[in-house]
Amino acid sequence: QVQLVETGGGLVQPGDSLKLSCAASGRALSAYNMAWFRQAPGKEREFVAHIFWSGGGTAYADSVKGRFTISRDNAKNTVYLQMNSLKPEDTAVYYCAAKSRYSGPYTWHSDYDYDFWGQGTQVVVSS
Numbered sequence: 001q002v003q004l005v006e007t008g009g010g011l012v013q014p015g016d017s018l019k020l021s022c023a024a025s026g027r028a029l030s031a032y033n034m035a036w037f038r039q040a041p042g043k044e045r046e047f048v049a050h051i052f053w054s055g056g057g058t059a060y061a062d063s064v065k066g067r068f069t070i071s072r073d074n075a076k077n078t079v080y081l082q083m084n085s086l087k088p089e090d091t092a093v094y095y096c097a098a099k100s101r102y103s104g105p106y107t108w109h110s111d112y113d114y115d116f117w118g119q120g121t122q123v124v125v126s127s
Helices: none
Strands: 003-007 010-012 018-025 032-039 046-051 068-073 078-083 092-100 121-125
Touching (some): 003 092, 018 092, 046 078, 078 092
Antiparallel strands (some): 092 121
């Protein structure tokens, strides 16, 4: 199994930037397509960004397009989420998720299609 650990969250002001990291262990990260989701209190889990195992196939939720960038470094077994121009509505717990590249078709933005999840890291955007 692959284990995922998110780090990098914190308390920032509107307009600030944060870079989240998702470190994988147990299996090579190159075996997985990856995504970021987030969940605010009282709300359902929301898709944020996706990236294929190779680093291509990036996709973003409309709410973060132009502000967030997903990337990965398979040599370091790490996926990143660079978040710029943060807004209060970005406040949430952010989770990374993994889907085996060998397991067939899936829906990029569906949390039901991902098999492995990190524990989450809290992002609070407030003035």
